[in-house]
Amino acid sequence: MTARAPLLRIEGLSKRFGGLTVTDDVWLDVLPGEIHAVIGPNGAGKTTLINEVSGALAPDAGRVLFDGLDITRLSMPRRVRAGLARTFQVTCVLPGFSALENVALAAQARDGSSFRFLRPAAGEARLNAAAREALEAVGLAGRAAVPAGALAHGEKRQLELAIALATRPRLLLLDEPLAGAGPEETERLIALLDRLRADYAILLVEHDMRAVFALADRISVLVYGRVVATGAPPEIRANPEVRAAYLGEDEA
Numbered sequence: 001m002t003a004r005a006p007l008l009r010i011e012g013l014s015k016r017f018g019g020l021t022v023t024d025d026v027w028l029d030v031l032p033g034e035i036h037a038v039i040g041p042n043g044a045g046k047t048t049l050i051n052e053v054s055g056a057l058a059p060d061a062g063r064v065l066f067d068g069l070d071i072t073r074l075s076m077p078r079r080v081r082a083g084l085a086r087t088f089q090v091t092c093v094l095p096g097f098s099a100l101e102n103v104a105l106a107a108q109a110r111d112g113s114s115f116r117f118l119r120p121a122a123g124e125a126r127l128n129a130a131a132r133e134a135l136e137a138v139g140l141a142g143r144a145a146v147p148a149g150a151l152a153h154g155e156k157r158q159l160e161l162a163i164a165l166a167t168r169p170r171l172l173l174l175d176e177p178l179a180g181a182g183p184e185e186t187e188r189l190i191a192l193l194d195r196l197r198a199d200y201a202i203l204l205v206e207h208d209m210r211a212v213f214a215l216a217d218r219i220s221v222l223v224y225g226r227v228v229a230t231g232a233p234p235e236i237r238a239n240p241e242v243r244a245a246y247l248g249e250d251e252a
């Protein structure tokens with residue numbers, strides 16, 4: 001049996017802010033169809049790592065390979081076109097636009113140029129169809145016409161996922177998709193992420209340990225910018241260094 005080639009490979013990413021090394025020679029990969037979670041205490045460098053992979057921040061050293069291609073120096077839009085999509089820790093939807101319009105804008109950002117040859121109305125119909133499909137995938141089809149600002153918090157997080165899906169990614173970079181969600185919303189979002197794993201590889205930064213242990217195929221633990229452990233959930237749960245550095249007896 002041959003091992004699956006990783007879709008994403010992070011090779012030795014390092015980033016310093018002044019005297020602080022925020023990601024310190026980070027190596028990890030995400031296999032096709034895998035949810036690889038990154039956990040770690042506040043300030044461990046998780047968002048910085050996502051920023052380096054998405055192209056929001058240039059690393060000081062190291063490489064990012066996507067499907068074998070070195071994307072370390074590609075712009076964010078080019079990474080999106082290559083198949084990387086991210087969501088943010090803080091909700092960032094346009095509140096005055098409907099859910100459908102929010103998603104259609106993302107679809108346009110991805111595909112606008114390829115629809116240029118179409119008449120505007122036909123292009124718009126294509127974008128709306130793509131947006132409806134993404135809303136359907138996250139369970140928001142019935143809320144398409146609602147202004148994003150009027151959606152419940154959990155629905156906004158679903159909308160952000162739809163916005164990411166509208167760019168037709170192969171890998172989702174999710175930065176705390178459950179942040180701020182109540183218990184019922186959390187259950188719904190966990191079920192949604194579990195469904196999405198069938199079609200997308202996911203690099204998941206999340207503080208909700210129940211979600212992480214329920215969803216992740218592998219977990220990497222980041223402490224002070226360094227990966228101190230990578231493994232399947234049972235290995236991470238049992239790892240004494242991880243328990244000491246991060247998990248705490250009650251969560252582990």
Ligand SMILES: Nc1ncnc2c1ncn2[C@@H]1O[C@H](COP(=O)(O)OP(=O)(O)OP(=O)(O)O)[C@@H](O)[C@H]1O
Nearest residue numbers: 017020022040041042043044045046047048049089
């Ligand atoms: N642009 C920046 N300039 C200077 N320092 C920064 C910058 N961005 C992040 N940092 C610092 O880098 C460290 C890591 O931050 P980062 O947001 O990556 O951590 P995190 O693991 O995502 O934390 P949290 O779990 O709280 O979201 C923190 O000490 C933060 O203050």
